[in-house]
Amino acid sequence: MRSRRSLLTIAGLGGLLLGGALIMSACGGSGASGSAGPAKKGGTYRVAETDFGFSDNFDPTGEYTAESWAMYRGLLVRTLLGYRLTAGVAGNTLVPDLATRVPTSPDGGKTWTFSLKTGVRFAPPVNRAITSHDIVTAFERIDTPAIAAQYGFYYAPIAGWDAYAQGKSSTISGITTPDDQTISFHLTTATPDFPYRLTLPATGPIPHEVAKCFPGAGTYGRDLVSSGPYMVAGSQSVKITSCAAITPMSGFDPASKLILVRNPNYAPSTDDPTIRRALPDNFSFTIDTNQTDIFNRINAGLLDDSPNTPPASIVASMATSATTKQRIRVVPNDRTRYLSMNLTTAPFDDIHVRKAVNLIMDKAGLQQAQGGPLFGAIATHIVPDTMFNNDSSITSYNPYATPNSAGNLAAAQAEMRLSKYDTAGDGKCDAAACKNVFAIAGNTNQGFNMVPVIENSLAKIGITLNFRELPPGSAYATINTASRNVPFTSITGWTKDYPDPSTFMVLFQSATIIPVGNVNYSLVGLTPAIASQIGVPYPKGATIPSIDAQFGICAQTLAPSTRQACWIGLDKNLMENIVPWVPYLSDNAVHVISGAVTAWDFDQASGGASYARVAVNPAKQSH
Amino acid sequence: MDQVATLGVTRPRARSPRASFWAKFTAQPATVIALVFLAVLILAAIAAPLIASLVGHGPNDLYRTQMLDGFGLPRGPNGSFWFGADSAGRDVFIRVIYGARVSLVVGVVATGIAVVIGVTLGLIAGYRGGIVDTLLSRFADVMLAMPLLLFAIGISTACSTTSAGCLRGTLTPGLNLVIVIIAVFTWPAMFRIVRATTLSLRETDFVEASRAIGQTEFSIMRSEVLPNLISPIVVYSALLVPQSILFEAYLTFLGLGIPDSTPSWGGMLDQASQLFSVAWWLMVFPGLFLLATVLAFNLIGDGLRDALDPKTPRRTTRKRAA
Numbered sequence: 001m002r003s004r005r006s007l008l009t010i011a012g013l014g015g016l017l018l019g020g021a022l023i024m025s026a027c028g029g030s031g032a033s034g035s036a037g038p039a040k041k042g043g044t045y046r047v048a049e050t051d052f053g054f055s056d057n058f059d060p061t062g063e064y065t066a067e068s069w070a071m072y073r074g075l076l077v078r079t080l081l082g083y084r085l086t087a088g089v090a091g092n093t094l095v096p097d098l099a100t101r102v103p104t105s106p107d108g109g110k111t112w113t114f115s116l117k118t119g120v121r122f123a124p125p126v127n128r129a130i131t132s133h134d135i136v137t138a139f140e141r142i143d144t145p146a147i148a149a150q151y152g153f154y155y156a157p158i159a160g161w162d163a164y165a166q167g168k169s170s171t172i173s174g175i176t177t178p179d180d181q182t183i184s185f186h187l188t189t190a191t192p193d194f195p196y197r198l199t200l201p202a203t204g205p206i207p208h209e210v211a212k213c214f215p216g217a218g219t220y221g222r223d224l225v226s227s228g229p230y231m232v233a234g235s236q237s238v239k240i241t242s243c244a245a246i247t248p249m250s251g252f253d254p255a256s257k258l259i260l261v262r263n264p265n266y267a268p269s270t271d272d273p274t275i276r277r278a279l280p281d282n283f284s285f286t287i288d289t290n291q292t293d294i295f296n297r298i299n300a301g302l303l304d305d306s307p308n309t310p311p312a313s314i315v316a317s318m319a320t321s322a323t324t325k326q327r328i329r330v331v332p333n334d335r336t337r338y339l340s341m342n343l344t345t346a347p348f349d350d351i352h353v354r355k356a357v358n359l360i361m362d363k364a365g366l367q368q369a370q371g372g373p374l375f376g377a378i379a380t381h382i383v384p385d386t387m388f389n390n391d392s393s394i395t396s397y398n399p400y401a402t403p404n405s406a407g408n409l410a411a412a413q414a415e416m417r418l419s420k421y422d423t424a425g426d427g428k429c430d431a432a433a434c435k436n437v438f439a440i441a442g443n444t445n446q447g448f449n450m451v452p453v454i455e456n457s458l459a460k461i462g463i464t465l466n467f468r469e470l471p472p473g474s475a476y477a478t479i480n481t482a483s484r485n486v487p488f489t490s491i492t493g494w495t496k497d498y499p500d501p502s503t504f505m506v507l508f509q510s511a512t513i514i515p516v517g518n519v520n521y522s523l524v525g526l527t528p529a530i531a532s533q534i535g536v537p538y539p540k541g542a543t544i545p546s547i548d549a550q551f552g553i554c555a556q557t558l559a560p561s562t563r564q565a566c567w568i569g570l571d572k573n574l575m576e577n578i579v580p581w582v583p584y585l586s587d588n589a590v591h592v593i594s595g596a597v598t599a600w601d602f603d604q605a606s607g608g609a610s611y612a613r614v615a616v617n618p619a620k621q622s623h
Numbered sequence: 624m625d626q627v628a629t630l631g632v633t634r635p636r637a638r639s640p641r642a643s644f645w646a647k648f649t650a651q652p653a654t655v656i657a658l659v660f661l662a663v664l665i666l667a668a669i670a671a672p673l674i675a676s677l678v679g680h681g682p683n684d685l686y687r688t689q690m691l692d693g694f695g696l697p698r699g700p701n702g703s704f705w706f707g708a709d710s711a712g713r714d715v716f717i718r719v720i721y722g723a724r725v726s727l728v729v730g731v732v733a734t735g736i737a738v739v740i741g742v743t744l745g746l747i748a749g750y751r752g753g754i755v756d757t758l759l760s761r762f763a764d765v766m767l768a769m770p771l772l773l774f775a776i777g778i779s780t781a782c783s784t785t786s787a788g789c790l791r792g793t794l795t796p797g798l799n800l801v802i803v804i805i806a807v808f809t810w811p812a813m814f815r816i817v818r819a820t821t822l823s824l825r826e827t828d829f830v831e832a833s834r835a836i837g838q839t840e841f842s843i844m845r846s847e848v849l850p851n852l853i854s855p856i857v858v859y860s861a862l863l864v865p866q867s868i869l870f871e872a873y874l875t876f877l878g879l880g881i882p883d884s885t886p887s888w889g890g891m892l893d894q895a896s897q898l899f900s901v902a903w904w905l906m907v908f909p910g911l912f913l914l915a916t917v918l919a920f921n922l923i924g925d926g927l928r929d930a931l932d933p934k935t936p937r938r939t940t941r942k943r944a945a
Contacts (some may be wrong), residue, residue, distance in 0.1 A: 126749045292900070313901040316694035368687055369711065372695045438786030445897045451883050452683050467882055468783045478784040489785075 039599035039615035045280040046304045048288045056220030060201045061141045064150040067307045070608030074285040075230040077204035080114050081195050083605040085275050085612050087331045089603025092499035102613040109190035116181045121265040123231035125238045126207045132183035134205035136175055142202050154197045157187040192558045196498035213243035223509055227264045229278035233259040239461040258285040280617035298594050301622035310592040327593050328412045331602040334384045335587035337493040340521040344539050345487040346433035352419035354579040358400040360412035361458045369449035378405045379583035382571050383504045394568050399575050416461045428462030432556050436466045439488035443469040450490050483535035495607055501567035508547050523579030545578045596620035649931035654926030657919035663756050668723040680714035682721040682886050687712040697902050707904035718886035719908050725887040729871040730864040736806035738860050741813025749821025763811035775804045801880045805867045816855050824848050854931040861924030865917035888913045
């Protein structure tokens with residue numbers, strides 16, 4: 001998932017100790033802000049952001065942003081399985097939500113059967129019990145091409161998936177509902193991580209009587225029927241007697257606000273109250289296009305939280321006072337930032353060049369450009385350590401270690417000498433292909449700060465870049481279009497979809513190379529046939545390496561420890577034998593909260609605030 | 624012996640046109656100050672590498688440990704970094720000096736191209752009249768009616784997403800593209816001035832006389848009309864230069880102009896906008912230089928207009944009369 005995160009900040013190197021202390025406090029679970037008092041029920045939790053940035057108009061079938069997932073999971077959409085909605089490794093642990101338990105597969109990952117809890121009801125205007133058929137409805141929406149579910153590929157192993165999508169069948173044959181409280185999934189291939197895929201918000205129940213009224217992409221978001229502890233304000237006023245009678249819920253205007261109130265049909269007895277504490281009476285999500293204003297208002301007590309990253313100036317000023325320092329929250333975010341090298345374009349079509357780039361790169365400089373240690377630790381491989389449960393065989397793995405992570409000229413030049421582009425043997429690329437290499441960067445403050453660090457680093461081994469700093473939207477549109485064949489990219493980062501390393505490794509599958517919306521920027525696994533389809537010249541005489549076979553083995557490995565070892569092996573293979581990236585930062589999420597917040601936690605699985613576990617003291621709020 | 628001299632009367636010394644022009648031009652202290660400022664700026668821009676080597680800081684050298692604080696925020700002016708550092712830890716003073724190169728090159732070259740196009744087409748339209756005038760004038764009107772900034776953003780964006788740029792590599796991202804965009808959108812103003820003046824000049828007796836002795840149209844335009852256009856062209860060119868400099872700053876401010884590795888005042892202001900509350904120097908120094916340069920060109924334009932206008936009285940004469 002390409003998480004939406006504001007990129008308007010810089011923060012600093014010297015925040016290491018501060019960052020460590022803050023990470024510790026945030027990882028400790030729900031952290032009260034001190035003087036605001038104990039966490040109690042009541043009040044309105046007020047959140048503002050510069051832009052909702054929805055990828056599918058808040059329609060859960062297609063919505064694919066971290067903040068939306070945090071809202072769904074904590075407040076509006078329950079799924080068969082979920083997470084503890086807390087920070088750290090615990091937050092990546094599967095727990096039952098609508099289901100009574102986390103099942104095991106009787107046949108090595110091909111069949112998964114769930115029993116639903118009783119007494120779970122939809123919010124108004126539907127007001128009835130949730131059944132297994134409502135989950136089927138959600139899957140039918142995912143499998144309807146016109147609705148364009150953005151991560152529907154995760155469910156392709158379900159039997160009959162393609163037939164339904166192609167209109168050859170009126171049902172998805174691989175999903176069966178023996179009764180209202182039971183649902184089974186029959187897969188064509190063993191998929192041990194399938195339970196994780198049932199935590200994604202698109203799989204939450206959707207009432208069929210409403211779903212039929214929203215047959216298009218992104219249409220259901222304004223009338224989302226809640227299954228969680230809150231609902232959109234005005235839900236009870238919507239008439240569902242016919243599709244024509246349905247009007248948008250009054251509490252949601254995608255251009256300005258999303259107001260949530262308590263769902264009167266929510267029964268805490270059907271949920272784990274230690275997970276979804278549901279303390280505030282209301283939630284208010286509003287848009288304020290001025291990011292600095294948002295954080296000034298949080299400091300003034302006029303707002304309580306924001307998913308936007310706070311500017312360094314705000315964090316710096318808050319860190320100077322013991323009182324305000326308590327209101328900064330820093331949590332590792334299962335996200336890797338990386339520089340991407342295209343294996344089909346010179347000079348990055350030579351693995352020695354790619355290794356030399358890894359060895360020369362001033363990662364400490366890149367870390368500082370991103371805001372310093374407070375905003376993330378230096379990454380040394382592809383998948384964040386937390387995704388491997390901090391396995392000791394990977395936490396210390398650093399195949400391109402350099403002094404102070406600032407680059408090693410001698411090692412880089414030694415590697416460059418092995419390259420076909422260093423004909424003089426002086427450790428510098430002397431071919432024309434190394435001059436003026438086209439590259440894309442973001443035109444955010446961090447993006448600008450990174451460019452000179454990268455340019456200075458690569459110049460030492462004879463590579464000069466022709467950087468284009470574009471707005472993030474344009475930059476992604478450019479690099480996502482495979483035919484552009486961009487050689488080098490610095491704007492890239494990746495966040496998990498669910499806590500399994502496969503959600504990182506999919507980036508290197510040949511199957512993910514597509515003409516538009518491509519995220520396999522390095523084109524790992526490109527074949528002449530795929531190259532022809534996407535309009536990219538296949539390099540003459542070259543063989544682009546592939547991980548497809550190894551991916552298939554890991555993906556079908558059931559035993560957790562063996563599976564983890566397999567993914568670790570693939571990570572190392574990528575870093576040493578393919579080298580598509582320069583991973584440089586394992587991101588932290590940085591939040592600033594108001595002095596009125598009495599409880600706060602981070603939803604590790606979604607990568608945003610854990611709204612189910614926050615609380616506010618109305619008496620401390622300013623108005 | 625001259626009778627006048629014999630009578631002890633001093634003959635008023637006849638000034639050459641050049642001397643007269645210079646006297647009028649330098650009569651205004653503001654014009655002189657502007658001229659001196661620009662001269663110094665041009666010298667500094669030319670000598671930027673020398674200044675950088677004397678200071679010991681290159682325009683893209685990073686001084687992260689020295690000039691960024693614990694939160695990655697840049698440090699302000701000090702004895703080594705007179706204008707402070709930017710958010711990447713680079714010397715703002717050196718980048719401002721290098722930025723002058725971009726501003727001056729863009730200002731002069733883009734204006735030069737716009738002047739060549741505007742004068743040529745304006746001369747032809749004004750002199751030939753008829754359908755040629757109508758077509759060229761409407762074309763200029765269309766150009767003036769275009770939403771300039773939106774169009775420029777579109778061109779810049781379209782040409783910045785591939786290494787080949789646009790039009791089979793004719794327009795590649797960067798300085799050249801910015802110059803072309805500015806020139807394309809500024810020539811119509813020059814066209815209108817030249818056309819209007821030519822329309823009146825072509826009816827004058829000396830042009831009529833040239834026609835009568837059989838001079839070709841091209842010859843008349845070049846030898847009779849063009850020399851009489853010099854004054855408005857020079858004056859308006861001087862006013863176009865600051866416009867071009869500002870336009871480059873706009874484009875770069877929007878992230879569509881000069882790449883970050885080439886220091887430019889617009890680019891520096893763009894980055895400063897996000898940190899102004901904690902790093903005033905990022906905006907103040909490039910902003911002041913931009914302001915001063917634009918002001919200087921405008922003052923020189925005013926001075927040229929006064930100096931080339933025969934109706935402008937010479938200040939020295941007025942003083943004597945007083």
